[in-house]
Amino acid sequence: MSTPGPPAAGAPAAGPAPAARHAGWIELFFDLVFVAFVAQLAHGLHGDPGARDFAVLLALYFPAWWMWANITVAANLFADDGPRRRLAMLFAMLFLAAMAAAVPEADGDRGAAYALGYAGTRLVLLALWWPATRATERRPVPRRRPLAYCLGFAVLWTASAAAPASWRLAVWAVLVAAEMALLLSSRGAGIPRPVHTGHLVERVGLFVIIVLGESVLSVVTATDATWTAEAGAVAVLGFVLLAALWWSYFDFATTAAELVIGRSRMRDAYVLARDVAGFLHYFVTFGIIALAAGLGTAVEDAGHEHLPQGALWALGGGLALYHAAHAAIALRFGRPPRRIAVWAVPGIGVPLLIALAGRALAPWLVVLLLAAEAVGHLVYAERRARSGWAASLR
Structure with missing residues (x-):
């Protein structure tokens, strides 16, 4: 429900909007591998997961998600559908x-295998960015940037495969932190072209559809595995949610x-897109992935007195995290904190309370309360929109 306000007084006007673009067929095919990745994560949170x-799954998700974001940005900036790019995307898959x-x-x-797979994606990213270093480009990217960001981290992740198993997660955390530090220090420097806002929003929206689709599938x-009236009722409530x-x-x-991103100057738009998308x-x-796992467990355990604590955290914690992330997006877009708090406090607090008290509730009641929160959230947003709250955005 995060919605921005009008640009601040004196804010620079955006440059000419680039021509409209949509996701290409290779990008849609590329997304299919994330259907499998999301399913693996949801399966790991099924049942009664512990802290x-x-x-671990939150940590393992980030490199894959971050590579999807990097490749999406490369496709956004360089609208090329030639054999070289197609092969690079297929290798990334x-x-x-x-x-x-x-x-x-x-x-x-x-x-x-996980470390070497991620190292391979860094080489794919290098192949996608390398043509932008040519002197014939209007704003050529300095070669040191893709070499450090792509090739350098490919070498480090390859080396991490040799680390003892007990140390790997810590090593990967250090590598991710170093990559983020390098990226944040650049502040969007070296971006050769404007971000195509419509294409980027569409791509992120398609990924959200993937994780929502995993929830429906779950x-x-x-x-199907628990063919009872109780399971059917919980499934219907889950679908409403x-x-x-x-x-x-x-x-x-x-x-x-x-x-908001479309109104920003080129470098500002890139940094904003990086932070939000x-x-x-x-x-x-x-x-949503955690919610998918929790809903699957809730349907299977519909006939039980209560849900396992891990499933309650997947359900309530997943919905609370979803709302908290949107509250952070709204803040990043410049919305006043007091306006965000009106919907963010109940949006985060109610699911967490349900997770904490859920051991005393039947599975159907847990899902009903979460669905009621989500529907109430939607109704509030729709009423605010109809009352003219969004008029200043146009």
């Missing part, structure tokens, strides 16, 4: 598929992003 399960297959044991026996397969999230996201979050949507999407 370590949440932490293979490397990411290896990472997805390694997820269940990535902190153990399959850690080397509900359907759990209902997911439908409310879809409705509010694509009515408000996407509109806000197009308006890259960093903050990592939490938006993981929240």
Whole structure:
């Protein structure tokens, strides 16, 4: 429900808007590997996950998500559908598929495959960015940037495959932190072309559809495995919850992003897109992944007296994380904190209270309360929009 206000007084006007673009067929094919990756993560949170399960899967999700964001930005800046780019994207799919297959044991026996898969994606990213270093480019990218950011980290991740299994997660955390420090220190320097806002918003929206789709699939397969009236009732309530999230996201979050990023100057637009589409949507999407796992468990355990505590945290914590990420996006867009608090405080607090008190509630009641929160969130946003709250955005 994050929606921005009008630009601040004296803010620089945006440059000419680039021509409209949509996702290409290779990008849509590329996204299919993330269907598998998201399914692996959701499977790891199914049942009664503990705190370590949440932490490990959250950590394993970031490199894959970050590579998706990097490749999406490269496709956004360089509208090329030639054989070289297609081959690069196909190789990226293979490397990411290896990472997805390694997820269940990535902190153990399959850690080397996970690390080498991510190293391979860095080489793909280098191939996508290297043509932008040519002197014939209007704003050529200095070669040291892709060499350090892509090749340098490919070498380091390859080396991490040889680290003892007990050390790998710590080594990967250091490498991710170093990569983020390098990226943040650049502040958008070296970006050769304007960001195509519509294309970027569409690509992120398509990824949100992927994780929502995993949630629907989890509900359907759990209902198939537990063919009872109780399971059917929980499945219907789960679908209402997911439908409310879809409705509010694509009515408000996407509109806000197009308006605010589209109004910004080239470098400002890139940094804003990086923060919102890259960093903050990592939490938006993981929240839905956790919710997918929790809904599957809730359907399967519909006949029980209560849900396992891990499933309650997947449900309530996932929805709370989703709302918290949108509150952070709204702040990044410049919305006043007091206006955000009106919907963010109940949006975060109510699911957390349900997670804490859920052991005393039947599974159907847990899902009903979460669905009611999501529907109430949507109704509030729609009423605010109809009252003219969004008029200043146009």
